[in-house]
Amino acid sequence: MRQLLPPGQTWRTRRRVSALPVALGGLALVAGVLLISPLVALVVRAPWSQLGEAVTSPEARAALRLSVIASLAALALSTVVGMPLAWAFARLDFPGKALARALCLLPMVLPPVVGGVALLLAFGRRGLIGQPLGELTGITLPFGLGAVVLAETFVAMPFLVVTVEAGLRAMDRRYEDVAATLGAGRWTAFRRVTVPLVAPSLIAGMALCWARALGEFGATITFAGNLSGRTQTMPLAVYIQLERDLGVAILLSLILTVVSVVVLVSLRERFLGTR
Amino acid sequence: MTLRASVALQLGTLALDVAFEVADGEVVAVLGPNGAGKTTLLRALAGLYPLEKGYVSLNGTLLEAPEERVRVAPEGRAVGVMFQDYLLFPHLSARENVAFGLRARGVGKAEARRRAGEWLDRMRLGEHAHEHPRALSGGQAQRVALARALAIEPRLLLLDEPLAALDVEVRQAVRRELRAHLDQFPGPAVVVTHAPLEAAALADRLVILEHGRLVQDGSVAEVTRRPRSEWVARLVGLNLLRGQARGARVELPSGASVVSASRASGEVFAVIDPRAVALHRRQPDGSPRNVWRGSVEGVESQGDRARVYVDGAVPVVAEVTPAAVAELNLAGGGSIWVSIKATEIDVYDA
Numbered sequence: 188m189r190q191l192l193p194p195g196q197t198w199r200t201r202r203r204v205s206a207l208p209v210a211l212g213g214l215a216l217v218a219g220v221l222l223i224s225p226l227v228a229l230v231v232r233a234p235w236s237q238l239g240e241a242v243t244s245p246e247a248r249a250a251l252r253l254s255v256i257a258s259l260a261a262l263a264l265s266t267v268v269g270m271p272l273a274w275a276f277a278r279l280d281f282p283g284k285a286l287a288r289a290l291c292l293l294p295m296v297l298p299p300v301v302g303g304v305a306l307l308l309a310f311g312r313r314g315l316i317g318q319p320l321g322e323l324t325g326i327t328l329p330f331g332l333g334a335v336v337l338a339e340t341f342v343a344m345p346f347l348v349v350t351v352e353a354g355l356r357a358m359d360r361r362y363e364d365v366a367a368t369l370g371a372g373r374w375t376a377f378r379r380v381t382v383p384l385v386a387p388s389l390i391a392g393m394a395l396c397w398a399r400a401l402g403e404f405g406a407t408i409t410f411a412g413n414l415s416g417r418t419q420t421m422p423l424a425v426y427i428q429l430e431r432d433l434g435v436a437i438l439l440s441l442i443l444t445v446v447s448v449v450v451l452v453s454l455r456e457r458f459l460g461t462r
Numbered sequence: 463m464t465l466r467a468s469v470a471l472q473l474g475t476l477a478l479d480v481a482f483e484v485a486d487g488e489v490v491a492v493l494g495p496n497g498a499g500k501t502t503l504l505r506a507l508a509g510l511y512p513l514e515k516g517y518v519s520l521n522g523t524l525l526e527a528p529e530e531r532v533r534v535a536p537e538g539r540a541v542g543v544m545f546q547d548y549l550l551f552p553h554l555s556a557r558e559n560v561a562f563g564l565r566a567r568g569v570g571k572a573e574a575r576r577r578a579g580e581w582l583d584r585m586r587l588g589e590h591a592h593e594h595p596r597a598l599s600g601g602q603a604q605r606v607a608l609a610r611a612l613a614i615e616p617r618l619l620l621l622d623e624p625l626a627a628l629d630v631e632v633r634q635a636v637r638r639e640l641r642a643h644l645d646q647f648p649g650p651a652v653v654v655t656h657a658p659l660e661a662a663a664l665a666d667r668l669v670i671l672e673h674g675r676l677v678q679d680g681s682v683a684e685v686t687r688r689p690r691s692e693w694v695a696r697l698v699g700l701n702l703l704r705g706q707a708r709g710a711r712v713e714l715p716s717g718a719s720v721v722s723a724s725r726a727s728g729e730v731f732a733v734i735d736p737r738a739v740a741l742h743r744r745q746p747d748g749s750p751r752n753v754w755r756g757s758v759e760g761v762e763s764q765g766d767r768a769r770v771y772v773d774g775a776v777p778v779v780a781e782v783t784p785a786a787v788a789e790l791n792l793a794g795g796g797s798i799w800v801s802i803k804a805t806e807i808d809v810y811d812a
Binding site for chain 1: 509535540552562614
């Protein structure tokens with residue numbers, strides 16, 4: 188076919204085809220550099236000789252411990268209540284559902300600092316829920332581990348909800364019908380059919396949720412404060428160290444990066460790589 | 463045990479309104495074109511779509527009757543369903559699939575596994591018990607799905623297109639085996655299908671569904687001999703006319719008429735076997751009471767017979783030998799005389 192075309196036309200066609208990939212490739216390269224170069228800089232500029240000292244400092248260890256505990260607690264809480272919320276959005280019809288869904292997913296786009304302020308107004312000592320809660324049970328949330336978990340959950344749970352909801356909507360619902368005709372009530376069908384069938388989405392949602400919780404900064408510092416050893420998570424420690432000792436800040440950042448990468452890669456290989 | 467059902471519901475543009483009964487041990491095939499509401503009917507019987515009107519009763523027990531505010535949820539109905547595409551749970555092994563219903567009904571784990579194993583053995587699938595659905599062939603998956611539906615010892619069995627997902631080569635063998643299992647099932651069974659051969663092979667009785675309505679309910683022989691809709695007539699290859707009977711004459715809406723040997727009155731069907739339609743290049747003389755002139759619209763070869771489409775006052779299909787096609791030069795089209803003996807036209811009430 189190409190041989191039948193006059194030479195000039197062949198040349199022009201070929202040039203048009205190749206010009207586009209070059210432009211796209213160039214833009215893609217810019218994107219890649221933009222995303223990768225900061226990570227490279229982090230590795231290159233790290234004061235590796237101080238590594239032992241930075242990792243073993245009590246402040247850093249406390250921050251890392253708190254970060255891991257709080258982010259896992261936020262993940263657990265998000266999964267236990269977020270999965271049913273995703274199910275409700277995907278399967279139930281109730282008045283005001285669209286509005287409720289929009290409000291529940293708002294934290295994804297809300298500036299985290301705003302989220303922190305809102306949390307303070309709701310769960311603070313004199314907050315809408317916090318005040319009666321404190322009077323009735325004596326529990327006060329702000330400036331403790333509970334506040335950190337709550338802040339991280341508030342920001343991270345919507346990621347799990349949207350991912351799982353999408354998985355539930357994409358799932359062939361007739362499997363739930365099969366379960367029903369076999370005598371399974373809604374709870375049994377949910378547990379034994381729905382959850383296993385949306386497992387890939389659930390795992391992906393949990394990974395996103397956990398990563399978001401681990402990196403949470405704005406809402407945590409606003410709502411939980413920055414108390415070393417109590418509410419100072421890794422991102423907060425990085426921020427504080429940035430003013431004190433840049434080297435330590437870099438090393439803490441690297442540790443945070445490594446923890447995230449290890450967990451995400453292991454999840455990917457165990458659950459997503461098999462698909 | 464008898465299934466008595468009158469199902470009325472609206473689903474999108476489909477208005478389903480069907481009443482029928484299935485006796486104990488009887489297999490009824492619900493046959494109809496795509497979109498007739500066959501699957502919807504099946505799902506309604508299983509309780510997966512609520513009725514708007516009517517009732518479903520099984521063995522005298524009311525499962526659903528919206529007017530009496532009775533509705534048993536699908537999980538409480540003891541209805542075994544084999545879904546189209548089988549829908550085996552992909553995350554469970556064949557045995558766990560079969561055991562699922564027993565476990566959901568509170569049977570202990572060990573006992574459920576034992577019984578599921580027995581069902582798989584009965585289906586000659588013992589060695590595949592630990593395999594997951596993706597490792598099974600279509601025919602094996604079909605048997606696992608049947609075992610899963612039967613394992614709960616249902617009082618009613620519903621099968622949706624049980625053979626449609628299979629390759630043509632295995633379909634016949636699986637059909638024979640399915641028939642054997644259906645024969646052993648003590649309760650009423652309903653098979654939904656769009657394939658007439660399948661319906662005839664699996665069922666004792668046919669229920670024909672079109673546009674959500676029941677157009678015919680009868681034995682295979684009855685339906686193939688005296689169809690009551692254009693769709694069925696085409697399926698079984700008969701010419702079907704509908705008109706007003708005045709004695710031996712049946713007047714058609716087009717103004718034309720045909721004459722049969724029997725006398726009737728009112729709205730009737732008249733059915734003509736294509737093999738009884740004679741074609742002539744010249745006007746025939748002699749006894750035939752039904753003679754008219756038409757034009758050959760097309761010839762379709764079917765093995766040792768040819769089907770000739772003749773348009774005219776009464777459009778009909780004639781079935782002739784290839785020799786006749788050559789002799790009458792039918793392939794060239796043109797005008798033709800059609801004659802049908804009055805005794806070859808069967809007339810019955812519409």
